[in-house]
Amino acid sequence: MVLQASCVMSIPATVSVDNQLPASWTTHYNCADVTSSYMSRLWSQDLHPQNWTKYQVWEWLQQTLDMHQIDATSIPFQNFDLDGRQLCNMNFQDFTRAAGSVGSILFQSLTDLKWNGQYGQTDMFTPGDIKTEIETDFPCSILPFKEESNFYNTSELFDIKSSFQPNTILSSPAPSSPDPKRSQVKRHNPRGTHLWEFIRDILLNPERNPGLIKWEDHSEGVFRFLKSEAVAQLWGKKKNNSSMTYEKLSRAMRYYYKREILERVDGRRLVYKFGRNARGWRIKYNNNNNYQIII
DNA sequence: TGGGAATTTCCTGCTT
Protein backbone atom coordinates (compact mmCIF):
# COMPACT_ATOMS: atom_id res chain seq x y z
CA MET A 1 0.00 0.00 0.00
CA VAL A 2 1.33 3.34 -1.01
CA LEU A 3 0.78 4.99 2.31
CA GLN A 4 2.65 2.52 4.37
CA ALA A 5 5.47 4.81 5.34
CA SER A 6 3.40 7.70 6.49
CA CYS A 7 0.44 5.93 7.85
CA VAL A 8 1.58 3.60 10.50
CA MET A 9 1.48 3.30 14.19
CA SER A 10 4.62 2.47 16.03
CA ILE A 11 4.56 0.36 19.11
CA PRO A 12 7.67 -1.02 20.73
CA ALA A 13 7.38 -4.69 20.13
CA THR A 14 8.81 -5.53 23.50
CA VAL A 15 6.25 -3.62 25.50
CA SER A 16 2.73 -4.65 26.24
CA VAL A 17 0.33 -2.80 24.06
CA ASP A 18 -1.88 -1.69 26.88
CA ASN A 19 0.97 0.18 28.44
CA GLN A 20 1.32 2.18 25.34
CA LEU A 21 -0.69 4.92 23.92
CA PRO A 22 -3.50 3.88 21.75
CA ALA A 23 -1.77 3.29 18.56
CA SER A 24 -3.72 6.06 16.92
CA TRP A 25 -1.49 8.60 18.52
CA THR A 26 1.42 8.00 16.30
CA THR A 27 -0.70 7.06 13.43
CA HIS A 28 -2.63 10.24 13.32
CA TYR A 29 0.27 12.43 13.27
CA ASN A 30 2.49 10.54 11.02
CA CYS A 31 -0.39 11.05 8.71
CA ALA A 32 -0.90 14.62 9.70
CA ASP A 33 1.78 16.03 7.49
CA VAL A 34 0.24 14.34 4.53
CA THR A 35 -3.21 15.50 5.39
CA SER A 36 -2.46 18.80 7.03
CA SER A 37 -4.53 20.81 4.66
CA TYR A 38 -7.34 18.37 4.98
CA MET A 39 -7.14 18.28 8.71
CA SER A 40 -6.63 21.94 9.35
CA ARG A 41 -10.06 22.77 8.11
CA LEU A 42 -11.55 20.36 10.55
CA TRP A 43 -10.47 22.06 13.67
CA SER A 44 -12.72 24.38 15.53
CA GLN A 45 -12.41 26.15 18.80
CA ASP A 46 -15.68 25.33 20.41
CA LEU A 47 -14.38 22.85 22.95
CA HIS A 48 -12.18 23.98 25.77
CA PRO A 49 -9.36 21.65 26.79
CA GLN A 50 -11.03 21.37 30.16
CA ASN A 51 -13.78 19.39 28.48
CA TRP A 52 -11.63 17.05 26.49
CA THR A 53 -11.95 13.35 26.85
CA LYS A 54 -8.88 11.20 27.25
CA TYR A 55 -9.02 10.50 23.62
CA GLN A 56 -9.03 14.16 22.79
CA VAL A 57 -6.11 14.72 25.09
CA TRP A 58 -4.20 12.11 23.14
CA GLU A 59 -5.18 13.73 19.91
CA TRP A 60 -3.89 17.05 21.08
CA LEU A 61 -0.71 15.45 22.38
CA GLN A 62 0.00 13.78 19.11
CA GLN A 63 -0.82 16.86 17.11
CA THR A 64 1.45 19.02 19.19
CA LEU A 65 4.31 16.57 18.90
CA ASP A 66 3.80 16.42 15.23
CA MET A 67 3.79 20.17 14.86
CA HIS A 68 7.17 20.25 16.54
CA GLN A 69 8.36 17.21 14.64
CA ILE A 70 8.99 15.38 17.85
CA ASP A 71 9.03 11.62 17.73
CA ALA A 72 5.96 10.43 19.55
CA THR A 73 7.87 7.55 21.05
CA SER A 74 10.20 9.92 22.85
CA ILE A 75 7.74 10.63 25.62
CA PRO A 76 5.93 8.21 27.89
CA PHE A 77 2.37 8.45 26.75
CA GLN A 78 1.08 6.55 29.70
CA ASN A 79 1.78 9.67 31.73
CA PHE A 80 -0.96 11.35 29.78
CA ASP A 81 -3.72 8.93 30.48
CA LEU A 82 -5.80 11.89 31.57
CA ASP A 83 -8.93 13.66 30.63
CA GLY A 84 -9.02 17.36 29.86
CA ARG A 85 -9.81 18.42 33.39
CA GLN A 86 -6.85 16.54 34.80
CA LEU A 87 -4.65 17.84 32.04
CA CYS A 88 -5.61 21.42 32.75
CA ASN A 89 -4.77 20.94 36.39
CA MET A 90 -1.18 20.12 35.55
CA ASN A 91 1.38 22.83 36.11
CA PHE A 92 4.65 23.36 34.32
CA GLN A 93 6.51 21.06 36.66
CA ASP A 94 3.96 18.34 36.15
CA PHE A 95 4.51 18.55 32.44
CA THR A 96 8.27 18.38 32.66
CA ARG A 97 7.95 15.50 35.05
CA ALA A 98 5.64 13.70 32.69
CA ALA A 99 7.42 14.45 29.43
CA GLY A 100 10.86 15.79 30.23
CA SER A 101 12.03 18.60 28.00
CA VAL A 102 9.05 18.14 25.75
CA GLY A 103 6.87 18.99 28.70
CA SER A 104 7.56 22.69 28.33
CA ILE A 105 6.35 22.61 24.75
CA LEU A 106 3.22 20.77 25.76
CA PHE A 107 2.64 23.15 28.61
CA GLN A 108 2.98 26.11 26.28
CA SER A 109 0.62 24.56 23.79
CA LEU A 110 -1.99 23.84 26.37
CA THR A 111 -1.69 27.27 27.94
CA ASP A 112 -2.24 28.89 24.58
CA LEU A 113 -5.24 26.73 23.99
CA LYS A 114 -6.68 27.37 27.40
CA TRP A 115 -6.38 31.11 27.24
CA ASN A 116 -6.36 31.95 23.58
CA GLY A 117 -8.24 29.07 22.10
CA GLN A 118 -5.43 28.52 19.63
CA TYR A 119 -1.85 27.61 19.41
CA GLY A 120 0.51 30.02 17.73
CA GLN A 121 -0.59 30.98 14.27
CA THR A 122 -1.92 27.66 13.35
CA ASP A 123 -5.49 26.65 12.88
CA MET A 124 -5.60 24.87 16.13
CA PHE A 125 -8.76 22.93 16.54
CA THR A 126 -10.24 20.51 18.91
CA PRO A 127 -9.47 16.89 18.51
CA GLY A 128 -13.12 16.16 18.97
CA ASP A 129 -13.91 17.71 15.69
CA ILE A 130 -11.45 15.61 13.85
CA LYS A 131 -13.14 12.63 15.28
CA THR A 132 -16.47 13.87 14.11
CA GLU A 133 -15.22 14.45 10.62
CA ILE A 134 -13.75 11.05 10.31
CA GLU A 135 -16.81 9.38 11.63
CA THR A 136 -18.81 11.21 9.10
CA ASP A 137 -16.82 10.34 6.08
CA PHE A 138 -15.88 6.77 6.49
CA PRO A 139 -17.89 3.65 6.78
CA CYS A 140 -15.38 1.90 8.96
CA SER A 141 -16.52 1.73 12.54
CA ILE A 142 -15.04 4.55 14.48
CA LEU A 143 -16.00 5.68 17.90
CA PRO A 144 -14.29 8.05 20.27
CA PHE A 145 -12.11 6.42 22.82
CA LYS A 146 -14.27 7.51 25.70
CA GLU A 147 -17.18 5.61 24.36
CA GLU A 148 -15.22 2.54 23.52
CA SER A 149 -12.90 2.24 26.45
CA ASN A 150 -15.12 -0.22 28.23
CA PHE A 151 -16.00 -2.04 25.14
CA TYR A 152 -14.13 -5.17 26.02
CA ASN A 153 -14.35 -4.76 29.73
CA THR A 154 -15.67 -8.21 30.32
CA SER A 155 -13.00 -9.85 28.32
CA GLU A 156 -10.04 -7.70 29.11
CA LEU A 157 -9.50 -6.97 25.51
CA PHE A 158 -7.51 -3.90 24.82
CA ASP A 159 -9.47 -1.49 22.78
CA ILE A 160 -7.65 -0.14 19.83
CA LYS A 161 -10.66 1.20 18.07
CA SER A 162 -9.27 4.66 18.12
CA SER A 163 -6.23 3.41 16.33
CA PHE A 164 -7.76 3.43 12.97
CA GLN A 165 -9.30 6.76 12.54
CA PRO A 166 -7.01 8.98 10.52
CA ASN A 167 -5.51 6.03 8.80
CA THR A 168 -8.80 5.43 7.25
CA ILE A 169 -8.51 8.75 5.55
CA LEU A 170 -5.47 7.66 3.71
CA SER A 171 -6.26 4.08 3.13
CA SER A 172 -7.40 2.90 -0.19
CA PRO A 173 -9.47 1.88 -1.81
CA ALA A 174 -12.30 3.39 0.11
CA PRO A 175 -15.71 2.02 -0.69
CA SER A 176 -16.92 5.49 -1.44
CA SER A 177 -15.40 8.89 -1.59
CA PRO A 178 -16.08 11.37 1.17
CA ASP A 179 -18.75 13.83 0.35
CA PRO A 180 -17.60 17.30 1.32
CA LYS A 181 -21.12 18.45 1.99
CA ARG A 182 -22.00 15.60 4.23
CA SER A 183 -18.75 15.89 6.09
CA GLN A 184 -19.97 19.06 7.70
CA VAL A 185 -22.69 17.19 9.49
CA LYS A 186 -21.96 15.18 12.57
CA ARG A 187 -22.93 11.57 12.16
CA HIS A 188 -22.31 8.76 14.55
CA ASN A 189 -20.98 5.47 13.47
CA PRO A 190 -24.21 3.69 12.63
CA ARG A 191 -23.90 0.49 14.55
CA GLY A 192 -20.77 0.66 16.56
CA THR A 193 -17.97 -1.72 15.87
CA HIS A 194 -18.45 -4.00 12.92
CA LEU A 195 -17.89 -7.68 13.32
CA TRP A 196 -14.77 -7.80 11.18
CA GLU A 197 -13.24 -4.97 13.20
CA PHE A 198 -14.07 -6.76 16.38
CA ILE A 199 -12.28 -9.83 15.06
CA ARG A 200 -9.35 -7.77 13.87
CA ASP A 201 -8.97 -6.11 17.23
CA ILE A 202 -8.84 -9.43 18.99
CA LEU A 203 -6.17 -10.56 16.57
CA LEU A 204 -4.11 -7.45 17.14
CA ASN A 205 -4.15 -7.94 20.88
CA PRO A 206 -3.39 -11.59 21.44
CA GLU A 207 -1.75 -10.94 24.78
CA ARG A 208 -5.13 -9.96 26.12
CA ASN A 209 -7.03 -12.86 24.63
CA PRO A 210 -4.80 -15.82 24.19
CA GLY A 211 -6.34 -18.68 22.38
CA LEU A 212 -9.48 -17.14 20.91
CA ILE A 213 -8.32 -16.42 17.39
CA LYS A 214 -4.83 -16.61 15.98
CA TRP A 215 -3.01 -15.56 12.89
CA GLU A 216 -2.20 -18.34 10.52
CA ASP A 217 -0.33 -16.01 8.23
CA HIS A 218 -0.38 -12.45 9.38
CA SER A 219 1.31 -11.09 6.29
CA GLU A 220 -1.48 -12.58 4.19
CA GLY A 221 -4.25 -11.70 6.60
CA VAL A 222 -5.12 -15.32 7.25
CA PHE A 223 -6.45 -16.20 10.67
CA ARG A 224 -8.18 -19.04 12.41
CA PHE A 225 -10.76 -19.29 15.15
CA LEU A 226 -9.51 -21.42 17.99
CA LYS A 227 -12.47 -20.99 20.29
CA SER A 228 -15.25 -20.21 17.90
CA GLU A 229 -18.08 -20.33 20.40
CA ALA A 230 -16.17 -18.21 22.88
CA VAL A 231 -15.62 -15.55 20.25
CA ALA A 232 -19.28 -15.72 19.34
CA GLN A 233 -20.28 -15.22 22.94
CA LEU A 234 -17.91 -12.33 23.25
CA TRP A 235 -19.45 -10.81 20.16
CA GLY A 236 -22.88 -11.45 21.56
CA LYS A 237 -21.91 -9.80 24.79
CA LYS A 238 -20.82 -6.75 22.92
CA LYS A 239 -24.07 -6.67 20.99
CA ASN A 240 -26.06 -7.44 24.09
CA ASN A 241 -27.25 -10.64 22.50
CA SER A 242 -26.86 -13.64 24.74
CA SER A 243 -28.03 -16.04 22.06
CA MET A 244 -25.19 -15.39 19.65
CA THR A 245 -23.54 -18.53 18.34
CA TYR A 246 -20.68 -19.27 16.03
CA GLU A 247 -23.16 -20.49 13.46
CA LYS A 248 -24.77 -17.07 13.32
CA LEU A 249 -21.51 -15.23 13.57
CA SER A 250 -20.10 -17.24 10.71
CA ARG A 251 -23.07 -16.35 8.55
CA ALA A 252 -22.25 -12.71 9.09
CA MET A 253 -18.65 -13.50 8.24
CA ARG A 254 -19.71 -15.11 4.99
CA TYR A 255 -21.56 -11.99 3.99
CA TYR A 256 -18.20 -10.24 4.06
CA TYR A 257 -16.98 -12.27 1.11
CA LYS A 258 -19.15 -10.37 -1.27
CA ARG A 259 -17.94 -7.06 0.06
CA GLU A 260 -14.34 -8.24 -0.12
CA ILE A 261 -13.78 -7.55 3.53
CA LEU A 262 -12.98 -11.23 3.78
CA GLU A 263 -11.77 -13.74 1.23
CA ARG A 264 -12.65 -17.39 1.21
CA VAL A 265 -10.10 -19.90 2.36
CA ASP A 266 -11.24 -23.15 0.86
CA GLY A 267 -10.93 -26.44 2.59
CA ARG A 268 -9.91 -25.14 5.97
CA ARG A 269 -12.36 -25.02 8.81
CA LEU A 270 -12.56 -21.90 10.93
CA VAL A 271 -10.04 -20.14 8.72
CA TYR A 272 -10.69 -16.75 7.15
CA LYS A 273 -8.65 -14.19 5.36
CA PHE A 274 -8.95 -10.43 5.33
CA GLY A 275 -9.80 -9.01 1.96
CA ARG A 276 -8.93 -5.84 0.17
CA ASN A 277 -11.60 -3.82 1.93
CA ALA A 278 -10.48 -4.74 5.42
CA ARG A 279 -8.12 -2.24 6.94
CA GLY A 280 -5.86 -1.97 9.89
CA TRP A 281 -4.67 -5.53 10.16
CA ARG A 282 -1.37 -5.37 8.31
CA ILE A 283 1.79 -5.24 10.28
CA LYS A 284 5.46 -4.84 9.62
CA TYR A 285 8.60 -4.40 11.61
CA ASN A 286 10.99 -1.52 11.16
CA ASN A 287 14.67 -1.19 11.90
CA ASN A 288 14.10 -0.28 15.52
CA ASN A 289 12.37 -3.54 16.24
CA ASN A 290 9.10 -1.70 16.53
CA TYR A 291 6.11 -3.05 14.77
CA GLN A 292 3.76 -0.96 12.77
CA ILE A 293 0.20 -1.57 11.87
CA ILE A 294 -0.37 -0.46 8.36
CA ILE A 295 -3.69 0.95 7.55
C1' DT B 1 -42.13 7.25 8.38
C1' DG B 2 -39.32 5.01 4.93
C1' DG B 3 -35.15 3.18 3.37
C1' DG B 4 -30.68 1.21 3.76
C1' DA B 5 -26.83 -1.12 6.08
C1' DA B 6 -25.41 -4.62 8.86
C1' DT B 7 -26.29 -8.01 10.95
C1' DT B 8 -29.42 -11.91 13.15
C1' DT B 9 -32.14 -15.86 12.75
C1' DC B 10 -33.54 -19.88 10.49
C1' DC B 11 -33.11 -23.25 7.15
C1' DT B 12 -31.63 -26.83 3.63
C1' DG B 13 -28.08 -29.15 1.64
C1' DC B 14 -23.27 -30.27 1.35
C1' DT B 15 -18.51 -31.29 3.19
C1' DT B 16 -14.94 -32.61 6.40
Add this chain to the structure above:
DNA sequence: CAAGCAGGAAATTCCC
Protein backbone atom coordinates in the same frame (compact mmCIF):
# COMPACT_ATOMS: atom_id res chain seq x y z
C1' DC C 1 -22.32 -38.30 13.65
C1' DA C 2 -20.91 -33.65 14.89
C1' DA C 3 -19.20 -29.51 13.48
C1' DG C 4 -18.54 -26.38 9.76
C1' DC C 5 -19.50 -24.30 5.39
C1' DA C 6 -22.49 -22.13 1.71
C1' DG C 7 -26.07 -19.26 0.75
C1' DG C 8 -31.10 -18.02 0.37
C1' DA C 9 -34.71 -15.67 2.66
C1' DA C 10 -36.77 -13.00 5.98
C1' DA C 11 -36.58 -10.47 10.29
C1' DT C 12 -34.42 -7.21 13.27
C1' DT C 13 -32.02 -3.18 14.79
C1' DC C 14 -30.27 1.18 14.28
C1' DC C 15 -29.32 5.35 11.89
C1' DC C 16 -30.25 9.04 8.58
